[in-house]
Amino acid sequence: MEINFNINGKTAKVDVDPAMPLLWVVRDELNLKATKFGCGAALCGACTLHIDGEAYRSCSIPVSFAAEKKVTTLEGLSESEDKLHPIQQAWMEENVPQCGYCQPGFMMAAVNFLEKNPNPTEEDIKTNITNICRCGTQPRIIKAIKRAAQLSQTATL
Amino acid sequence: MATEDKKPKKKFSRRKFLQRGAIIFGGTVVAVIASKGPIRRFLAQKAENMDFPLLVSTQEPSFWFEVLPDNTILYKSTKLEMGQGIFTGLAMLAAEELEVSLEQIKVVHANTANGVEDSLGTGGSNTTLSLFKPIREVAATLREMLKAQAAKQWGVPVAGIKVENGIMTSGNHKATYYEISTSTKEWKTPETPALKPFSAFKYVGKDVKRIDLKPKVTGQPIFGIDQTFPDMLYAVMLQSPYIGGTLKKLNTQEAAKVSGVVKIVEDNELVAVVAKNRYAAEMGLQKIEAEWDVPKKWQQAEFEALTTVGLGTDVRIQSEGSPESLLEKTPDKVFKQEYRTPLATHAHMEPHGAVAHVEKDKATMYVGTQASTLFRSAIAKAIEVETEQLNIETTYAGGSFGRRIDSKHSEKVARIAKIVGKPVHVFNTRTQEFQNAIYRPQTHHVLAAKIGENGKIEAITHNQATPDQVLGAIPANIGYTLLGADFVSAGHGASILYNIEHKSATLWQNKLPVHTGIWRSVGMFPNTFAIESFINELAHKTGKDPLKMRLELLAGNEQINQRYKKVLETLAEKSGWNQPKAAGIGRGIAIGNDRKSIAAAVIEVAIVDNQIRVKKVTQVLDAGLAINPEGIRMQVEGATMMGITAALYEGLTVKDGQITATNFHEYPMAKLSDTPEIEVIILEGHTEPYGVGEPPLAPVAPAIAAAVFDLTGKNLRTLPLKLS
Numbered sequence: 033m034e035i036n037f038n039i040n041g042k043t044a045k046v047d048v049d050p051a052m053p054l055l056w057v058v059r060d061e062l063n064l065k066a067t068k069f070g071c072g073a074a075l076c077g078a079c080t081l082h083i084d085g086e087a088y089r090s091c092s093i094p095v096s097f098a099a100e101k102k103v104t105t106l107e108g109l110s111e112s113e114d115k116l117h118p119i120q121q122a123w124m125e126e127n128v129p130q131c132g133y134c135q136p137g138f139m140m141a142a143v144n145f146l147e148k149n150p151n152p153t154e155e156d157i158k159t160n161i162t163n164i165c166r167c168g169t170q171p172r173i174i175k176a177i178k179r180a181a182q183l184s185q186t187a188t189l
Numbered sequence: 190m191a192t193e194d195k196k197p198k199k200k201f202s203r204r205k206f207l208q209r210g211a212i213i214f215g216g217t218v219v220a221v222i223a224s225k226g227p228i229r230r231f232l233a234q235k236a237e238n239m240d241f242p243l244l245v246s247t248q249e250p251s252f253w254f255e256v257l258p259d260n261t262i263l264y265k266s267t268k269l270e271m272g273q274g275i276f277t278g279l280a281m282l283a284a285e286e287l288e289v290s291l292e293q294i295k296v297v298h299a300n301t302a303n304g305v306e307d308s309l310g311t312g313g314s315n316t317t318l319s320l321f322k323p324i325r326e327v328a329a330t331l332r333e334m335l336k337a338q339a340a341k342q343w344g345v346p347v348a349g350i351k352v353e354n355g356i357m358t359s360g361n362h363k364a365t366y367y368e369i370s371t372s373t374k375e376w377k378t379p380e381t382p383a384l385k386p387f388s389a390f391k392y393v394g395k396d397v398k399r400i401d402l403k404p405k406v407t408g409q410p411i412f413g414i415d416q417t418f419p420d421m422l423y424a425v426m427l428q429s430p431y432i433g434g435t436l437k438k439l440n441t442q443e444a445a446k447v448s449g450v451v452k453i454v455e456d457n458e459l460v461a462v463v464a465k466n467r468y469a470a471e472m473g474l475q476k477i478e479a480e481w482d483v484p485k486k487w488q489q490a491e492f493e494a495l496t497t498v499g500l501g502t503d504v505r506i507q508s509e510g511s512p513e514s515l516l517e518k519t520p521d522k523v524f525k526q527e528y529r530t531p532l533a534t535h536a537h538m539e540p541h542g543a544v545a546h547v548e549k550d551k552a553t554m555y556v557g558t559q560a561s562t563l564f565r566s567a568i569a570k571a572i573e574v575e576t577e578q579l580n581i582e583t584t585y586a587g588g589s590f591g592r593r594i595d596s597k598h599s600e601k602v603a604r605i606a607k608i609v610g611k612p613v614h615v616f617n618t619r620t621q622e623f624q625n626a627i628y629r630p631q632t633h634h635v636l637a638a639k640i641g642e643n644g645k646i647e648a649i650t651h652n653q654a655t656p657d658q659v660l661g662a663i664p665a666n667i668g669y670t671l672l673g674a675d676f677v678s679a680g681h682g683a684s685i686l687y688n689i690e691h692k693s694a695t696l697w698q699n700k701l702p703v704h705t706g707i708w709r710s711v712g713m714f715p716n717t718f719a720i721e722s723f724i725n726e727l728a729h730k731t732g733k734d735p736l737k738m739r740l741e742l743l744a745g746n747e748q749i750n751q752r753y754k755k756v757l758e759t760l761a762e763k764s765g766w767n768q769p770k771a772a773g774i775g776r777g778i779a780i781g782n783d784r785k786s787i788a789a790a791v792i793e794v795a796i797v798d799n800q801i802r803v804k805k806v807t808q809v810l811d812a813g814l815a816i817n818p819e820g821i822r823m824q825v826e827g828a829t830m831m832g833i834t835a836a837l838y839e840g841l842t843v844k845d846g847q848i849t850a851t852n853f854h855e856y857p858m859a860k861l862s863d864t865p866e867i868e869v870i871i872l873e874g875h876t877e878p879y880g881v882g883e884p885p886l887a888p889v890a891p892a893i894a895a896a897v898f899d900l901t902g903k904n905l906r907t908l909p910l911k912l913s
Contacts (some may be wrong), residue, residue: 049448052468060423060466065415066408068587070538071619072471075853078538106408113407123406127398127819130827131272132405133412133538133587158862164853166538166588167272168830170864172823 037098039064040108050096054088055079057095058105066106066136070164077163080137081105087144106136109143118187119143122180130167138163142177151181210327211305212334213255214370251307252324253299254283254331260355260365262287262331265299267307268316269559270401271537271586271593272827273882274820275316277400279324281392281816285385286328288352289366291392296400298583301565310560310594312707314784314880317816321878322384329382335366338373387814387876396819401585411585416544416555418612422451423467424605425474426615427460428625431483431846433702436460438480444473453477454608461605463613471618486846487702493529498635498652501699506676507684510691512648515639524730525637528719529907531840532701533629534622535708536856539587542616543599545606547572552579554603557586559594571600572607590831591707595627623850628841629708630656630679630701634719639691644731646742648691651720655679655712656705657698678707681783682716682887686749687724687742703848709831710783710883717781717887718894718908725777725895726904735778735895736761749782755872756780756789756809763870764791764807774804777895779888784880786812790829792865792892794900799912801897803833803865806889811872813879818871825869825885832889834859840909 033050036043039062046061053072058064058081067090070078074089081090082104083097109117116124119139129135138161145160146152152160157177165173255263264283270276276296284291299305309319333347336357340347343362350359355366387393404411429435441453444462449469454461462473516523543556552574558564561581569576586593602615617625633654641647657675676683676696685692708714724742728735740757743750757780761767770776773795780789793805808825815821838857842849850856894905903912 048466049468052466056467063417065410065412068412068538069414069540069616071853073619073852073854076538110407113403116406120406124398124402127402127823129272129399129402129405130274130823131538131586131588132401135405136408139406158860158864161861164538164858164860166536166590166831166858168827168859169823170830170859170861171826171867174861174864 033096035095035099037100038102040104046095048095051094053091054081054093054095054098054103055090058090058103064105064107068133068136070134070137075164076134076137077141078134078137080140080163082140082144085144085147087141106140109139117143118183119146119176119180121183122176125179126172126176128169128172128176130169134163134165135169138165138173142173142180146177146181146184150184152177154178210251210323211253212327212331213253214373214376251305252320252327253303253305254327256366256370257295258367260367261293261295262289262355262366264294264296265303265305266296267299267305267561268320269298269311269557269583269586269589269593271311271557271559271589273316274399274817274823275311277397277820278317278816279320280400281397282321282324283328284392285390286325287332287355289355291397291400293355298585299561300580300582301561302580306562308562310563312559312591312594314786314882314884317878318785318813318880325384326381329384330379333379333382334376335369337377337379339364339369342369342372393814393816394818397817398819412539412587413543413555413557413584414539414587414616416584417614418544418546421544421612421614422463422465422609423470424454424461424463424609424613424615425467425470425618426601426605426621427462427474427477427479428621429481430624431481432487432843432848433485434481434483434846436479437482440478443478444476447473447476452609454605456604456608459601459604461615463605463609467614483846485702487843488845489843492701492843493631495699495701496631496633496654496656497699498633498654498697500654501697503695503697504676505693505695506680507692507694509693510648512650512691512693515648515691516637516650519639522639522641523637524640524727525635526723526726526906528634528636528722530632530715530718531842531908532631532703533708533835533839533841534626535588535590535592535629536622536858537586537588537590537592540617540619540622541592541598542614543602544612544614545603546612547574547603547607550578552603552606553582554579554599555582555584556599557584557589557593558596558599559589559591560596564596564599567596568600568603572603590709591711592627594707619853620851623841623852623856624848627704627706630658630705632715632719634715636719636723638723638727640727640731644733646689646727649685649687649689650692651683651685651694652697653680653683653694653712653716653719654697654699655715656701658705658707658711678711680716681712682720682781683712685720686753686782687739688745688750689742709828710886713781713783713883713887714835714890717779718890721779721781721888721891722894722906725779725891725898729898736766739780752787752811753780753782756787756811759870759872760789760791760807760809763809763868766791773900775896775898775900777892777897777899779891779895781884781887783884783887786810786879786881786884788884788888790885790888790892792889792896794893794896796900796912801837801893801910801912803837803863803893805866807868807870808885808888809870809872810881810885812881812884813875813877815871815873816878821871821881822869824881826867828883828885829867829889830859830864832886833863833865833893835886835908836890836893837863837909
């Protein structure tokens, strides 16, 4: 079935099984590899991306759900390599990643979270972001989300 | 990702000794720096501290430098970057002697096609320690070769040439490394130059951010799972959901009908659904009807009982005085406890897998592996090609923790690619990651001590029952016949370091019906939990402060005792050990050593809704010379979080012949909400770096257990720690 949607500002047209998880469409049909496969059951958050501005765990969302909608992956977050999104700047400043595999999902979850809670407490961050990281970057992720909140506020002033 | 296909024009001559590194200009290898150098000395000295002591026989250079046209230096690493930050530390070391800025060093994974070999692999927290000197020596040699050529061209003395950022100057003469490298045809390899004194280091000892930060923050396709070939297919393997299960009956008719499925591979025990995309492959797998022969439907109690002190082969690894007879003579003065740690797995976030393309006379595999050299020979054998025909392109790994040292999964991927005749992408489902894994062995520990006058510990014995972590990986059972039990990995940390006159440690090894293997911090993890928990209990029993008791037990002038004392004294001060605790807070301590490093933690916990919550962790690490303190802090933080998972949540159970966990909901791990305040203190004062990745994990669980006891009076002796 042919499905159209917008991906990172561009039109995407795919001809796939409408039940195929959006994750595999994004990764393998559209060749955007930042969105990761971790568990296939919406438990770890490695595949988090945005659909019409909402965070979704794309391993458990059929591509048909994205039809005619606007999908954003980590690749579409920043204007360019030199002008990173505040969340990526904060991740750089706090030197967050270790293996780095889960980080795109964390960043996408954090962007959506900060849009709803622009000035979160540490407790807000801890209870709302439920992605999994095995390397143990949690302390730095918390710091980076706080830092991103600051950066975003400075940017909008 | 960037790959290097340039083959050296000349094959290396086989040497009788170990070679350290190679230098390449314009695609031609001009120098292989060889000697009975530090790596070999290091191996000889540290055999007892290694995980693969019998596999070290490399006769090829283990890393390469290449001078590139933009005057940067390419460093090809056989060591896997799996999150531990070694690319950054190695680049810092190379930059010191090359006299270039850190930004001028690019680090990539070496492939196996260009003669870079590393039979040792990546692990054992050994990378920085083993390469600390060799990498600087080869870098210094490269610098001196370039300087000598510049001197010859300019007709000036070498000594007068200055180098900064890879640009050489002498009077009015000026040239980049690259310019000199391309205008020279004949090279001379000098004697290894003297190395910079530590006082002249520009980078070593300073906080440096990871050099792979940007690709990881922008989501570049650097992992194995991200790799592609044109016309690539996707496959998922059928794997037994039962322990020891073998295929009895197979019906793939319905699977073959699934839209997008192109082939069902059936080759002896190997069954895989190959499809145009991953989704179709997974749908096909679901349609396979399989019946399994299960030799025994294991239940948890009988499975756990396999690992019991007294069962299997025993090897005594420590024996001082006559502790057993002392304990026997005075049974009323003996204090004895038992501890258990569970079966677990690595649960790295990128599932296991590889991308392979097997052609008529060559084969290529993209895989994040801790052991590319071992993988190469094993996989070549599995697909019946010459080793030289197979190129392993190592990719960044999405975590590993010891898992990516075993080649069996990749061998199957290569077999599928060969049968299909097209490139194929094969990665496990998360359920397979739990049910078809390599497991951290469960352990059982019995500790006994004789308490004499004034609470003096006169004798102590430690019996550890553990399946092996490494013997199965050593060819032809050499491991079992030579060593008897696995004290090279599973037994790390089993000996008693404390100054007790009579002491012994014994390992009991009994195989499990699942594949057990290396897991971050190997035996140090269960042994530190058992021994340090026991020491904490002894302190309570004898009415002593646990920290002071340890200091008393470290009397002696040996260097290790002095280092222990300094770690503990620093920890007491930084953690506020002697200050009053807040209400509702329990405090515990533990210390351990491995890979020459010492790690100790004081941990504060609270109980919230009958759950143990870790509030504050103070870790002191003496890891020798700190190359990149920022990198070390990241490792300690990471080990602390992994330690919290291991202490509070992690463990696999067995029921009706199956590993019960099928996904993360049945294998919970620490989340942001579990993150305590973490303070990391790095001690300085040595002349070489020690292991960093593993040691800080070990003190976490026993310190948490001690803190829970401090708060509740309950001694929890089984991991994961549960209040009820």
